Amino acid sequence: MFAKPTTNGPVTNTKLPGYMISRGYQRPKAHISDREIYFRTSLQNTILDVLKSRPGWQEAPSETEWDFFWCDREWLHQNYDTTFLQENQKILHFRNYYELTRKNLMVKNIKRLKRQTEREFGKLEGQSFDFYPTTYELPSEYHIFVEEFKKNPGIIWIMKPAAKSQGHGIFLFRKLKDITNWKKGDYQPLADQTKEAPELYVVQRYISNPYLIGGRKFDLRVYVLVVSYNPLKAWLYREGFARFSNSKFSLDSIEDAYIHLTNVAVQKTAPDYDPEKGCKWSLQRLRNYLIAKHGIEVVQKTYKDIDNIIIRSLQSVQKTIINDKHCFEMYGFDVILDSNLKPWLIEINASPSLTASGKEDYILKCGLLNDVLNVLDLEHKLTGNEKRVGGWDLMWDDGPVLNDDQLDSQQSILTLPTPNTFLGLFISSHICWSLLEVAK
Numbered sequence: 001m002f003a004k005p006t007t008n009g010p011v012t013n014t015k016l017p018g019y020m021i022s023r024g025y026q027r028p029k030a031h032i033s034d035r036e037i038y039f040r041t042s043l044q045n046t047i048l049d050v051l052k053s054r055p056g057w058q059e060a061p062s063e064t065e066w067d068f069f070w071c072d073r074e075w076l077h078q079n080y081d082t083t084f085l086q087e088n089q090k091i092l093h094f095r096n097y098y099e100l101t102r103k104n105l106m107v108k109n110i111k112r113l114k115r116q117t118e119r120e121f122g123k124l125e126g127q128s129f130d131f132y133p134t135t136y137e138l139p140s141e142y143h144i145f146v147e148e149f150k151k152n153p154g155i156i157w158i159m160k161p162a163a164k165s166q167g168h169g170i171f172l173f174r175k176l177k178d179i180t181n182w183k184k185g186d187y188q189p190l191a192d193q194t195k196e197a198p199e200l201y202v203v204q205r206y207i208s209n210p211y212l213i214g215g216r217k218f219d220l221r222v223y224v225l226v227v228s229y230n231p232l233k234a235w236l237y238r239e240g241f242a243r244f245s246n247s248k249f250s251l252d253s254i255e256d257a258y259i260h261l262t263n264v265a266v267q268k269t270a271p272d273y274d275p276e277k278g279c280k281w282s283l284q285r286l287r288n289y290l291i292a293k294h295g296i297e298v299v300q301k302t303y304k305d306i307d308n309i310i311i312r313s314l315q316s317v318q319k320t321i322i323n324d325k326h327c328f329e330m331y332g333f334d335v336i337l338d339s340n341l342k343p344w345l346i347e348i349n350a351s352p353s354l355t356a357s358g359k360e361d362y363i364l365k366c367g368l369l370n371d372v373l374n375v376l377d378l379e380h381k382l383t384g385n386e387k388r389v390g391g392w393d394l395m396w397d398d399g400p401v402l403n404d405d406q407l408d409s410q411q412s413i414l415t416l417p418t419p420n421t422f423l424g425l426f427i428s429s430h431i432c433w434s435l436l437e438v439a440k
């Protein structure tokens with residue numbers, strides 16, 4: 001077990017600016033595996049429970065003396081650039097994590113990689129990026145949006161603030177005049193003439209034919225762990241959940257958030273929300289339901305497409321994200337299935353909610369977080385060659401990852417694949433394997 005550290009006396013003067021504190025901190029001489037691991041977190045939910053109950057881990061004795069920090073984004077913005085991280089320190093978030101998680105930047109990055117792929121590999125290859133609904137940034141792309149709007153009369157659009165969450169500021173509309181108020185608010189100079197930048201929004205084609213279960217719309221929350229962007233190394237979690245809306249789907253009342261927005265933060269405020277029943281299904285339950293209804297091949301294709309969404313999205317920021325060996329990211333991908341079972345990427349969250357909405361949710365999140373810590377391996381228990389750690393499957397390690405069973409059966413077609421066939425092969429075998437696991 002871990003012995004108590006022999007400290008050289010960390011600097012604890014919290015009045016000093018962050019960078020001075022960090023530079024003043026002397027790492028205890030004892031090797032990390034010879035002593036307890038010091039954690040820090042600003043969150044009070046499941047992550048704190050998991051960290052507190054992890055054998056050999058204890059709360060950091062000071063703000064600067066930590067090995068593992070589940071930090072919030074505000075801390076990152078204020079301190080990262082002036083903090084010198086020690087060899088063994090691990091911290092949540094890459095410096096410019098928002099490249100993938102701000103709605104406008106996510107779309108910009110994906111569009112850019114699509115264009116580049118089309119140039120290098122042709123239009124057909126570019127189609128593998130057609131997984132997000134048509135999106136424009138406002139106000140900058142307002143005029144292009146208006147052209148697109150006029151070409152598609154009668155369709156429904158959804159307006160979303162680029163950097164907000166939990167459904168704040170979101171609304172649906174059919175007519176341009178419905179966004180006049182928003183436009184006015186953002187374009188007209190304030191009375192006192194201060195030049196505050198208008199709030200950025202994205203306007204997105206609304207998926208008006210969602211796949212329904214029991215008449216209700218849902219979206220999927222899929223967890224992905226990135227431990228390096230260069231080379232790209234990503235893990236996919238086997239469990240996650242589907243979040244249902246509380247009210248039956250209808251396009252008659254597009255102003256009703258309880259019908260159209262599936263975020264738990266919105267749904268739990270519904271007057272008839274039942275906290276006991278909640279509004280979630282596990283991904284496993286959903287997979288079983290879909291397989292029973294549509295057969296394994298159809299569902300396999302859907303899951304193959306979800307894998308494609310994840311890999312393409314990560315690749316779209318691979319050269320943009322500032323890679324740092326101290327950083328990791330646990331993303332929550334939000335995906336909606338349409339009535340043809342085609343998955344659409346709605347959003348990627350860098351801080352997916354870790355607050356449990358019930359007992360099952362608590363178990364899922366504690367398992368998920370413990371498995372994150374197992375992958376990060378501050379205790380040095382892994383060999384580094386693992387393809388599965390707890391519920392995490394290694395899905396990309398500077399290229400697609402196949403497990404040993406898949407390699408045996410696929411070896412012959414693995415000879416010099418093109419980027420597309422290689423990705424396709426990886427995705428189908430990965431999904432087949434996940435489905436077989438479910439069927440067990």
Ligand SMILES: Nc1ncnc2c1ncn2[C@@H]1O[C@H](COP(=O)(O)OP(=O)(O)OP(=O)(O)O)[C@@H](O)[C@H]1O
Binds near residue numbers: 164208334
């Ligand atoms: N293009 C779309 N088509 C259909 N439904 C959508 C679309 N975009 C968003 N939604 C619905 O609105 C909800 C909220 O959207 P989104 O996740 O983009 O916003 P958010 O406020 O950032 O949410 P979160 O709290 O999950 O970060 C989604 O869960 C989904 O149900």
